[in-house]
Amino acid sequence: MARELPIVAGAGKPWGVGFLSWAIDVGAVDLALEHGPRAVMLSFGDPSPFVERIREAGAAVIIQVTDLEEARQAVDLGADVIVAQGTESGGHGARHGRSTLPFVPVVVDLAAPVPVLAAGGIADGRGVAAALALGAAGALIGTRFQATAEALVDPSITKAIVEGRGQDTERSSVSDIARGARWPSSKYTARTLGHPSLEPWRGREAELAVTPEAQLAYQAAVARGDAPPLPVWASEAIDLITDLPPAADLVAALATQADTALARAGRD
């Protein structure tokens, strides 16, 4: 019997599955493909070992990119959709990431006619409208959906997002290193809300990486309940997140707001 996979279920057939390219081998992709997903998204790392088998299985290939070299590679590999991720995004991204506003149109130009989705710092319909104005085919939105009724996150995380401010987020590897995550910290950081237990290590990531006793102390604090088991991955756009709607209502509101914003921008 197939192992259970983190798949977003559609009507019978799974809609899609996403992978961290640095963390997987072809076996993981083959296992996912056995479930017949309509799309497979590859992020963070070299997608080239996986693309051909995804295409042969008839699934769309979505590649998330963080710089122009990755964008060029995604085009050369024949990606069906490219996600251009800016550094405002919540969660992981490039250590030396680009800002969404100038990055997206360059990727749009480079990738045409391949559709590009803008990601990073989009939390309402005005952001969706901005993505469209930049030439993107749409937006990939992460953090905003963590604050929806269906999100499978601890209520403390939702609360922190609703109450948080963009200026309280920062990109860092401290939480990855402290909790012993395998993310390659030379390449990737994560945008999170700060936490007091991580404060002493701000700017001292290299030192933390070679100080196992500090990592163990953090993990002991997690076990005692004094530190959170996971950081609050959060976008710079969290100022715009003030409620906890059902996801379907959120999608409808994003579309209406985007229409309004585009009509306003098009007015003489």
Ligand SMILES: Cc1cc2nc3c(=O)[nH]c(=O)nc-3n(C[C@H](O)[C@H](O)[C@H](O)COP(=O)(O)O)c2cc1C
């Ligand atoms: C809680 C959280 C988890 C994420 N996990 C993944 C992931 O597993 N794979 C991935 O490619 N991107 C992941 N991302 C990043 C998103 O793909 C996307 O780039 C980002 O959320 C867009 O920025 P935004 O948060 O400002 O909307 C995650 C983002 C968040 C907030």
